[in-house]
Amino acid sequence: MNSLLSGVNPLDLDLVGLPLLTILYAATGLALLLVLLGPTGVRRAIVTVIGAVVGAAVGWALAWFISDVWDPWGVSLSTGTRLWTAALGASLAVVVLNLRGQVRWRRVVAVCAIGLCLLSAAAGINADVGQFPTLRVALGLASYPPLDEALAAAQAPDAQTRAAHPDSANATGLAAEGTGVVGTVSIPATESGFAARDALVYLPPAAQLPYPPALPVVEMLSGQPGSPSDVFTAGHLASILDTYSRAHSGLAPILVVPDQLGAPGNNPMCVDSALGNSASYLTIDVPAWIKSHLHVAAQPAGWTIAGFSQGGTCSIQLGAAHPQVFSTILDISGELVPSNGSEAHTVQSGFGGSVSRYATAAPTAILATHAPYAGLGAIFVVGDDDIRFLPGIRAVADAAQRAGVDTHLFESPGTAHDWHTVDYAWTTALPIIAARTALLAPAMIAMTQ
Template identity: 35%
Template structure:
């Protein structure tokens, strides 16, 4: 038991803030200073100058290569952003210095320089991860998921309406739990046979009552590579919704993060394909059926949201329009214009067995046109430094508006294609969405109510609502 506790403490160590990144930055800076200062004697100055000249050359070349990969050929489908490019260039510069010192220096200085070469790779990776926010803890590096499995004893299906719940709480006949719970779940796949990994489910305080209210549902998808655990460890979803619940009688949506890809290295396109199986059927049949069977949720599509980040955001702009009777709302951050796993011809052949129409059905603008008109809601967001995603939300948003959707476009200030954009968006949009789905006392669904709540979202300093 003691060893388990030690591992849990290790896995819980945060790697984006606090002492962990500071340790690597201080160690790297200290080594640079020591190697530079101790070579400033007259006979070693020329060697030191050569080492720094090599560092500048390596930094310049390395930074240029990263820029070319990011912005020149857009190798990863999105631009990495200047924060990443500059951090990479600095990493190459420092690496160049240590390599040059390892070659030219002698004695303990050479040993120190050699040790610092791999450490520089780690330090640079730590810095880039701080920008993206993808891995928040040591445990997230190995997709560690300590959450217990949900059981029938965790939730009751003897439900009441939202107004009844509020009356019961006011009358002290029901009391919400102090906090919500994050639990694991194996979602059955009888319709799809899709080989999904386990899902995670967050239950707000009210969902844990003996007679819980029928709550809205948010189905959120991480990016690729990613996992259901990654979604919750990288996003601020629980923090934002916990604050909302504490101010609203324990009310907040139930959040389910299922697996849409079967593994870190696969991209299912969130479609039914010959390559990775029936991901779309899983997300539109098996997942909703499991949620309705096991959780205290509303049956109204207006209370169901599908969303996600990056590939998960793309999936949500495919599935929401194609399945309006299931998901009345879409919340997508930094999504793409179409499923992306190589060229279109390669996807048509490799995923859809040569059926071009099956691929085209998954392109968000095509799905919007095919199911127009619709009264659904679409929240589209992108980091302001992610130029490609900013253009994408304009294109998809315009098409959704033409199709009759209510569209909200958000620019996350100071963010790129990263979890900072997700968290800024969720911080502003989730409370507004909760109100819109009827969780605020006296909340309605009309235009006047939406306009009033929009004023609150527009004052959030982390985002800009685009008109």
């Protein structure tokens, strides 16, 4: 355990990596074994087995009720999360049924086992979903500096390199060996008036050169509830883009992650309504800020809009409705229709009670209205265990193909409505986005050498 923590701030300990999970699961298993090795007998053994089965059934039923009846998040729990909940029910039943008759030290172990079972289940579910990679993220302590400060900190070593090698024309160059920079920016809602939180920007190594190429840009949207930082803390996008850039002369898209919600619990559904002019913010204000502050491709061919879950719905809504702004769409586990609670509440809150306005905001309707498209591409990705969103993604992908959109559909193996699907989506989609946006054009590569 000491080697696991050596040189690592406990807040930054990997909560989803095998070393920590192996230790936690082993400790839990040992505690349960010690409880079971107490007083024995046929009757106790039978009661324990029956209790474990009943506990597992209760756990599975609880997961079913939360996911499919109460439905507080609008997504179905994955098979892995349901199994962890069932395992928790079974293990707690085993401990409780074996508390009586134990000597004092075994009772202490049993109480500790309850805590370990809870921790193991929580860790297993978190690893299944991928929401909190570290304790820092789980406690809401992860933060990013302003973009100009992050750039200054990243360029300080380069300044020392230039001073030591004044004859090197591109000492900041070394783009292929560098890493990207992530920082916060404030994107004003000049036209929309939308009350957005700060955005996050990822600049790949090539964007940090003294004379950077005009790079493609991706406008990426988080899910709901959520915040722009989720795509970096839970989605590991900076790491994914850094890996890609190291293999391609420091080239990767510039990533801008604006806030399409206004607050974690809000859902303006990426339309202009009484809930806020989210659509205008994302298609007018954000692109205007990007063009005036970042060295990016000027034409729509270099622009992509992407998103996960609610953000995925936004990406296909806005991308399909504004092909003059975006030429590529990445829809990760988006919805079939925009949703803010029940359909009745959605229509009332987001569309002023107009059923027809609500119907025309559906991605399939937008695609049909603007068909046939010329030059628009869409990449759809969904987990093959995402039983609720899988049919919708397939339906929207079919509608896109019928509308003349260059369509790609991928199903992430063994994942559900979680951040593992986002990781798979970005890793799979990056080569397609690069090809569509001419990221690896010879002239652009030459500028990084």
